[in-house]
Amino acid sequence: MKTEILAQEDLSLAIDSLKQGELVAFPTETVYGLGASAFDEGAIRKIFAIKGRPADNPLIVHISSMDQVSLLAEEVPPEFLKLARAFWPGPLTLILKRKGSVPAICSAGLSTIAIRMPVHQVALDLIRGVGAPLAAPSANLSGAPSPTTAQDVLEDMDGKIPYILDGGPSAIGLESTVLSLVSPRPILFRPGAVSKEALEEVLGRSIDLANPATPALSPGMKYRHYAPKAAIRLVFNESDLKGPYTLPRITARNLYSELRKADRLGVPEVEIYCSSSVQTDPALMNRLLRASGALETTAASKRAS
Ligand code: TXA
Ligand code: MG
Numbered sequence: 313m314k315t316e317i318l319a320q321e322d323l324s325l326a327i328d329s330l331k332q333g334e335l336v337a338f339p340t341e342t343v344y345g346l347g348a349s350a351f352d353e354g355a356i357r358k359i360f361a362i363k364g365r366p367a368d369n370p371l372i373v374h375i376s377s378m379d380q381v382s383l384l385a386e387e388v389p390p391e392f393l394k395l396a397r398a399f400w401p402g403p404l405t406l407i408l409k410r411k412g413s414v415p416a417i418c419s420a421g422l423s424t425i426a427i428r429m430p431v432h433q434v435a436l437d438l439i440r441g442v443g444a445p446l447a448a449p450s451a452n453l454s455g456a457p458s459p460t461t462a463q464d465v466l467e468d469m470d471g472k473i474p475y476i477l478d479g480g481p482s483a484i485g486l487e488s489t490v491l492s493l494v495s496p497r498p499i500l501f502r503p504g505a506v507s508k509e510a511l512e513e514v515l516g517r518s519i520d521l522a523n524p525a526t527p528a529l530s531p532g533m534k535y536r537h538y539a540p541k542a543a544i545r546l547v548f549n550e551s552d553l554k555g556p557y558t559l560p561r562i563t564a565r566n567l568y569s570e571l572r573k574a575d576r577l578g579v580p581e582v583e584i585y586c587s588s589s590v591q592t593d594p595a596l597m598n599r600l601l602r603a604s605g606a607l608e609t610t611a612a613s614k615r616a617s
Contacts, residue, residue: 315469317462317476320434326475327441335359337451337465338438339479340430342403342488342504343458343568344465345374345448346473347438350384353415356447360417362472364454370420371447372405372488375429376439384425384445386411391515392493398514401431403484403505407492418447424494434479450487451476455539457568457603460485464572485565486595491519503595505564540571543581544604550585558583564596571603 318326326336330347333355337346346363348355350373360367373384378396381388385408392406410418410425419425427445430436439446450458451465459465462478469476489504491511498519500508512518547553553560557579559570574582590596601607 313471313474315466315471315473315476317466317478319478320437323434323437323441323477326438326477329474330355330438330442330446334475335362335473336438337459337462337469337473337476338435338446338448339462339477339482340374340432340435341483342430342486343460343482343484344451344462344476345435345446346451346465346469347374347446347448349442350418350445350447351413351415353417356415356417359447359449362469363449363452365449366454368420369449370422370424370426371418371449372426372428372490373414373418374435374439374446374448375427376436377429380445381408381427382411384411384414384427385409389493391498394514395491395493395511396429399506399510400429401436402429403431403488404428404511405488405490405502407490407494407501409494424492426490428488432479432483434477438477457540457571458487459572460565460568464569467572481565481569483565485563485568486599489595492522503598505595507594539603539605540582541575542571542579544571544600545581545583546600546604546606547583547585548591550587553583553585555583557581558585560585562586562590562596562600564593567596567599 330336330349333352335348335358337344348359405426405428407424407426452458453468460482462476465476484505489506490502492499499522500519501522562584
């Protein structure tokens with residue numbers, strides 16, 4: 313299959329392709345996603361096959377309007393509405409109880425469903441055009457850093473999907489915050505651009521951090537995400553940078569593209585300086601610790617998406 317990068321003017325080709333059960337990569341404000349129509353079981357199967365994604369790692373479903381929530385979720389609790397009002401469209405994924413009509417494979421068999429309304433206009437136009445929510449993990453091969461440009465997607469998906477929609481470089485550069493609302497207290501599964509404090513402020517109560525010792529709650533936590541081929545060494549004093557390959561000025565926006573660049577160059581080790589502004593960004597530190605292997609749980613020598 314020939315893979316083509318499409319400009320936004322050619323959106324209709326991407327829409328037709330998704331309607332016919334093909335996969336299309338598309339831009340969001342966090343990272344690029346690999347989309348399939350959420351009610352097309354065969355297309356979702358292709359996502360797992362093409363990425364090499366473990367069958368127990370569930371997908372996020374992307375919507376373009378609030379009326380699509382009731383297609384996906386069994387119940388819509390008041391706290392969900394509060395958070396959606398405050399942070400959607402945007403980099404927040406909320407987990408609710410899954411409706412029986414949503415293919416179980418979408419959630420890797422879990423009784424829950426992860427939902428997000430992205431703010432990127434191309435993503436919203438695509439979902440509207442298809443007329444159905446889109447299930448989409450990050451558009452990388454399982455284990456590789458998430459893609460933040462159409463070119464990054466091509467690096468991993470060339471020959472595997474018909475189209476990559478180009479929406480420019482991702483504005484945020486790290487995956488969305490993931491919050492579960494199915495337990496008595498909300499649980500933060502993945503830190504992202506929407507902070508724990510901002511969520512607590514809107515909810516008016518504290519939320520729990522997911523316990524990495526019980527990864528079954530959020531299967532993605534047990535895999536070594538975001539891992540480049542090079543070994544990562546985190547350095548906390550600038551004067552300790554030895555080289556030869558160093559990244560002295562990492563940000564949320566440039567982390568994944570810098571890791572991809574290092575892998576293209578084939579360097580064996582990357583030293584990353586964690587300045588105080590890096591250290592105080594929980595989402596960025598989470599990805600750095602995972603990329604370095606420091607956050608792996610016992611089950612996590614496996615690599616995943
Ligand atoms: O920013 C993002 O969230 C990007 C863009 C494309 O929207 N997507 C993304 O998807 O990062 P993915 O598949 O790479 O990561 C989804 C994470 C995984 O850690 C997965 O385990 C978790 O969300 N997840 C999805 N559904 C879940 C569920 N029902 N229960 C618990 N965790 C879930
Ligand atoms: Mg991913």
